[in-house]
Amino acid sequence: MxxxxxxxxxxxxxxxxxxxxxxxxxxxxxxxxxxxxxxxxxxxxxxxxxxxxxxxxxNQSARSLRLRRTETIAVVLPIGHEAGQLITDPFFLEMLGHLADAITLRDYQVLITRMARTSPGWLDRIVRSQRQDGIIVIGQSDQHAVLDETASRYPAMVVWGGQIAGQRYCSVGTDNAGGGRAAVAHLLSLGRRRIAFLGQPELPEIGLRHAGYQQALRQAGIEPDPALLVPAHFTTEAAYEAARALAASGTPFDAVFAASDLIALAAIKAFTAAGLRVPEDVSVVGFDDVPMAAGASPALTTVRQDLGRAARTMVDLLFRRIAGDETPSATLPPELVVRASCGRSRPA
Amino acid sequence: MxxxxxxxxxxxxxxxxxxxxxxxxxxxxxxxxxxxxxxxxxxxxxxxxxxxxxxxxxNQSARSLRLRRTETIAVVLPIGHEAGQLITDPFFLEMLGHLADAITLRDYQVLITRMARTSPGWLDRIVRSQRQDGIIVIGQSDQHAVLDETASRYPAMVVWGGQIAGQRYCSVGTDNAGGGRAAVAHLLSLGRRRIAFLGQPELPEIGLRHAGYQQALRQAGIEPDPALLVPAHFTTEAAYEAARALAASGTPFDAVFAASDLIALAAIKAFTAAGLRVPEDVSVVGFDDVPMAAGASPALTTVRQDLGRAARTMVDLLFRRIAGDETPSATLPPELVVRASCGRSRPA
DNA sequence: GATGGACTTGCAATCGATTTCATGATGTGT
DNA sequence: ACACATCATGAAATCGATTGCAAGTCCATC
Structure with a gap:
């Protein structure tokens, strides 16, 4: 047969x-x-x-050797300091799925590369292994300098993340500041005034979301309160702990803008455990709109990133770069998805 | 620097x-x-x-050519007939994440191969491209015969899925029949008697879950009613439609055992839209325990598959096969996770 | 019938790393 | 001082596919 x-x-x-x-x-x-x-x-x-x-x-090895071309794209996930951390972040995984789709559509292979970003020269080693024709890095993490340095020698790279003034690499990302403004403006429109920010502003993307948060507050005549900046890490456990600590601290707050849905969902769990009601006592807004966000209870209001479009954009730019073009970075519009977790409008 | x-x-x-x-x-x-x-x-x-x-x-191409060894594992997702279907199934993605973890732990690369299983010889072409040292196939889909045929020539392959009598390939999977029995036994213990099955029993894994469903019913002295077998497809839309049709058909039922969490969640949506309350009117049990299941509302009772352990088992067996061992198939124990979607015990 | 052009086809070099085999250098034991 | 074992090192073959170059074939035109 x-x-x-x-x-x-x-x-x-x-x-x-x-x-x-x-x-x-x-x-x-x-x-x-x-x-x-x-x-x-x-x-x-x-x-x-x-x-x-x-x-x-x-035989692909022989072909690649002769052609000096592998028809393979490496998708790189810079892994945090936490050794052995699992790839279970739904955001990473969903993005990876969309990227795999867009890449295989062009008859290229997808190579997944997990790389502890701690060792110096990690990105360089990937570049020089010549295993791939192009690289997509998911997330800048704290590696802006490394990315910049690599980009000056190796053009076939596209990075998912925020756009930073003067950066030399090609990035694709949501308008993080705009998303942050939209989220916080919505919370303000609900009458919330003591809005906490959960996330690490040192990471470029999170920093931009935080900047949007500050802009929206100032526009409403509110000076951001440093006590409401909670540097929650990306893991569920760390976020839960940070939210628990906030609730226990006695600092008054009536809303939270979380840097990711995972942080938001962990925060809701922590608040509920602490006797706070969401959204009655605390409104919560997340970022990403992972599949879980709509199914959560209460359903999570969040800033949606269109990962399908993002992946297609990244792959498109990458192939143009492989062909020799110099492509600019791209910013995609975010979309505020209002669900139950921040209450109805004008409850006050 | x-x-x-x-x-x-x-x-x-x-x-x-x-x-x-x-x-x-x-x-x-x-x-x-x-x-x-x-x-x-x-x-x-x-x-x-x-x-x-x-x-x-x-240079990896040169090295691979000379060594006749790529230090790469191909993870193959047989894609359904639906051309261009996205890899967004959370089960696939989570499994992929765990596999990537286990494989990179051994300093091997992970190559993702999406392959329309429609074209004849699809698996053969992957095998013969010599791009990988071993293959992990996620899901048997309807390709049992192809897998069997390939396994007789190519030993370095492990398949995620149900174990079928007389199969020649090495498979790793949950005890699907046992999981089905546990789910249905639980529904029976709640006093449910008219239990529908949502899923396509033609697929090996689903067939085994369905077999467990039938065994549990017969053990309780109930003959399975063919009208309660709803051949719901894996996509959310198809499952929603199938569940809607069931609710509209007038066939009486008081519980549903769905072949996957995605089907279960879609069914809950459809039932709710049709005015049925979950769990009061209908108890629902799913399969997989995807991350979304716990966060859903109501939280989904489901048969949990430990994907981390599954992935480690698959990778372990694969490397032993690459080394020349003849490994047997493995079956992992499922675990019933009771949540809100099937009501409290003894409500009747 | 000779010349030229278009078309077929294969030889041999090449891509870059690994490994067998051979050679030369060094050291040891008697 | 000689035979022999041990060590260090490199030349060349090899993995399998691609392609520049050249040689050969065929037919049309003058």
């Missing part, structure tokens, strides 16, 4: 084997399989048929 | 360049970088230092 005729198990076929079967040279087979116009159509089809029936597939 | 000394941009360094820098031959460099005992320690360290300072990294 399958198309294989030769069941030969041990040594895989090479091009010379097909050449022998077709009574031509390996050069001719190579050209025929590449659909080269140098080989007349009749012979081309004949050779292709023989190769298909023998179940022959070109 | 970086370890690179030579900023040379255009041509990547090759081993011969390092050989020139170190005043030795390429053979010696190769041996030194491989920590071969043939090179005295002092010289070995010196060459390693020179290579590191030059930022040299071995």
């Amino acid at each position: 399958t198309t294989t005729r030769q069941t030969g198990g041990s040594t895989p076929l090479k091009m010379a084997d097909i050449a022998r079967l077709a009574q031509v040279s390996a050069s001719t087979v190579s050209r025929a399989l590449a659909d080269s116009a140098l080989i007349p159509e009749a012979k081309r089809l004949e050779i292709q048929k023989i190769a298909a029936e023998a179940g022959y597939v070109v | 970086t370890t690179t000394r030579q900023t040379g941009g255009s041509t990547p360094l090759k081993m011969a360049d390092i050989a020139r820098l170190a005043q030795v031959s390429a053979s010696t460099v190769s041996r030194a970088l491989a920590d071969s005992a043939l090179i005295p320690e002092a010289k070995r360290l010196e060459i390693q230092k020179i290579a590191a300072e030059a930022g040299y990294v071995v």
Whole structure:
């Protein structure tokens, strides 16, 4: 039922084997399989048929070596200091899914590279392994300088993250500041005034969300209170602990803008455990709109990032860069998705 | 700040360049970088230092070609007939994350291969591309015969899915029948008697879950009603539609055992829209325990699969197969996680 | 029938790293 | 001082596919 005729198990076929079967040279087979116009159509089809029936597939290592091209894109996830941290962040995973889709659509392979960003030269080693034709880095993490330095020598790289003044690498990201403004403006419109920020502003993307938070507050004539800045880490456990500490601290607050949905959901759990009601006592807004956000209880109001579009944009820019173009960075519009976790408008 | 000394941009360094820098031959460099005992320690360290300072990294294509070994594992997702379907299934993604973790832990690369299973010989082409040293297939889909045929020639493959009598490939999966029995037994203990099954029993894994469903019913003296078998497809939309049709059909039912959490959540949405209350009117149990299940409202009772353990098991077996072992298939125990979606015990 | 052009086809070099085999250098034991 | 074992090192073959160059074939035109 399958198309294989030769069941030969041990040594895989090479091009010379097909050449022998077709009574031509390996050069001719190579050209025929590449659909080269140098080989007349009749012979081309004949050779292709023989190769298909023998179940022959070109050895990719040899091909890559000769062509100096792997037709592979490396998707790099810079892993935090926490050694052995699992890739379970739903945001990473969803982005990875969309990227894989967009890349395989162009008949390129996807190589996943987890890399502890702690060791110096980590990105350089990836670049120089020549395993890929281009690199997509998901998240700047705290590696802005490394990315900048690499970009000056290696053009085929696109980074997911916030745009930073003077950066030399090509980035694609949501308008983080705009998203932050929208989220906080919404909370203000609900009558909230003591709005806490949960997240680490040192990370570029989070910093921009925080800047938007500050802008919206100032626009409403409110000076941001440093006591309401809670440097919550990205892991669920750390976020839960930070939110618990905030609730226990006695600092008055009536709303939270979290730097990610995961942090927001952890915060809601912590608040509920502390006897605070969401959204009655505390309104909560997240960022990302991961699949879990809509299903959570209460459903999470959040700033949505369109990851499908983001992935397509990144892949598109990357292929233009591989082709030699110099592409600018791109910023995608965020969208505020209002759900139950921040209450109805004008409750006050 | 970086370890690179030579900023040379255009041509990547090759081993011969390092050989020139170190005043030795390429053979010696190769041996030194491989920590071969043939090179005295002092010289070995010196060459390693020179290579590191030059930022040299071995070209992987050349290495793979020569060694006939890529140090790469292909993770294959057989994609359904629905052309262009996104990889957004949270189950796939979570499994992928755990696999990537386990594989990179062994310093192997992860190659994601999406493959339309429609074209004949799809798995063969992957095998013969020699791009990987081993293959992990996530989900049998409807490709049992193809997997069986491939396994007879290619040992380095492990498949996630149900174990089928007489299968020739190595599979790792949850005890699907046991999970189905546990779920249905729980529903029965709540006093439910008209329990519907949502899912396609033609797929091996789902068939086993369905078998467990039937066993539990018969053990309680209930003959399964064919009208309560709803062949819901895996996509959210199809599942929603199937559940809506069930509710509208007038067939009486008081519980649902869904073949996956995604189907269960879609069904809950459909029932709620149809005016049925969950869990008061209908108890719902899912399968998988995806992250979303706990956060859903009502929280979903489900049969949990430990994907971290599953992934580690698969990778462990695969590496033993690559080393030449003949490993048996493995079955992992499922765990019933009781949450709100099926009501409190003994409500009747 | 000779010349030229278009078309086929294959030889051999190449991509970069690894490893076998051979050679030369060094040291040890008697 | 000689034979022999041990160590250090490199030249060259190899992995498998691609492609520049050149040689060969065929046919049309003058």
